[in-house]
Amino acid sequence: MAKKILVVLSEWGYWGEELVGPYDVLKAAGYSFDFMTPKGRKPPALPPSMDESYMDPPLGKCVTTSHFARRTQEIDGSELLSNPISLEDVLPQMPYFNSENFGHELERFYAIREEFWKLYVDEYDALLLPGGSGPMVDMVNNERLHNLILGYLDRDKLIAAECYCVTCLAFARDWTDRTSIINGKHVTGHAREYDYKDGTGFAQMYGYDNQPMNTSANFGPPFYPLEYILRDAVGPTGKFHGGVGHTLSTILDYPFLTGRSTQDSTLVGELMVKCLEQGLKRYGW
Template identity: 65%
Template sequence: MKKILVVLSEYGFWGEELVGPLEAFDAHGYETVFMTPNGKRPHALPPSMEVGYFDPPLRKVVTDEYYAQRTREIDESDRLAQPINLCTWFPERPYFSSDEFAHGLEEYYNKRQQCWKELEQYDALLMVGGSGPIVDMVNNQRLHDVILGFRALNKLIIAECYAVTCLAFAREWEDRKSIIAGKHVTGHALEYDYKDGTGFLNTDLNMGPPPYPLEFILRDATQPGGQYHGGVGRTRSTVLDFPYLTGRSTQDSKLVGELAVQVLEQGLQRYGW
């Protein structure tokens, strides 16, 4: 049986971006294990459960009745009730100015290596998108180390929407080089970013536009030799350049799941470019 580690934000995930891959995994009998940054139960963003939600930049409805209902069912079930607490699993890298820095850094690397051994039980990593990851996943050093662990094990790493940013920022501390340099990825295109209304679950914050243009980050991070694919004007933009499988947005979710299964069952290495 394949086993998938699924990372969800505690500040809201987009329902279809979980449901799409999850249905593909369930259909093939895969075990899915959920994890959040601090072990809190994750919840879907309200618009992803609202039938007929109208996306301003896309100028179309992006939440249909089926995915809204499936998202509500999962959100209200016990399936997400007891996620792994990333904060108590992977170690925190010490500050350079901390006391006993050298010993602390050695302890950190040893503990991280032990955690990487524990990742061997998983066949793939899925990071679900939405606005929530901007808050607690994108610049999360522990999650970066999870990604680096899957990369070291040459296992499939899946990221959707704004969670793709995690790939751009996950870097070994010594050389700080992008792990997606030379690779092909997709992610939220500038044309599809909000100008207003970027919000997060359990807060009253409206950031207006997203705090960063993901397209620019990915264009820079994939160089030299790689490429960002925005797929502007196309319904889907899903790119597989093993070990990375990336989906631009909500509409890619089902295909992301189907391609993940093809990678795990048939050894697919490339798609979408």
């Protein structure tokens, strides 16, 4: 099978380096890519991730290097992400509990999901979920995405998530037991000390009619403190690693590879290669 990665990106804005870092490493290692978004719209890069003068408030320093600003601009302005797969078009929602013929519809959903897994899990080596603020809106509580993630877990395939996309793993869980799939695992993610207190931004917004509003926006703090969610999700036998004060915080507890933030992105790509080609199963703890 050809070396292939499925990448799911937010339509509200992804952080450039969190795609570019692993993308460039994996591409150099011979991997090809397919891209997917929740509704099939081109994902925009967050403006600060293309601006090397941007000062990150919690860290008190510029976090976008000239290299990653340029590479993000190149990808954002290219056709690479112009025609992503629409997750909404290839997998239906699980039926509502009170819907008509729930039992039959649930059986039908599972049959469709198995065929979906054959196309979008079996044909790939790994799943990559780059972060940024956008995923909080259209990925973290996206039931379709949860079911995609469950497919990679079912097939024992690598799942790499960065920054706020680690929350997708916290909320992905089998419908019948509802325990997080990272329960008992070691993960990293945005530590409380590094959360914004204001100015959480989105590159594109969509209205109630699902049409683009052609505007970016700045809100207050992030919608939730990621660290608290991850601490609860891993439970008493797992562990959250914040890595506060350390430049990098990247944790591999197979099949989950998690990166705290932008600076971990290249290492995430390097560890994906080592995991896929050398059988690495543990790193960072």
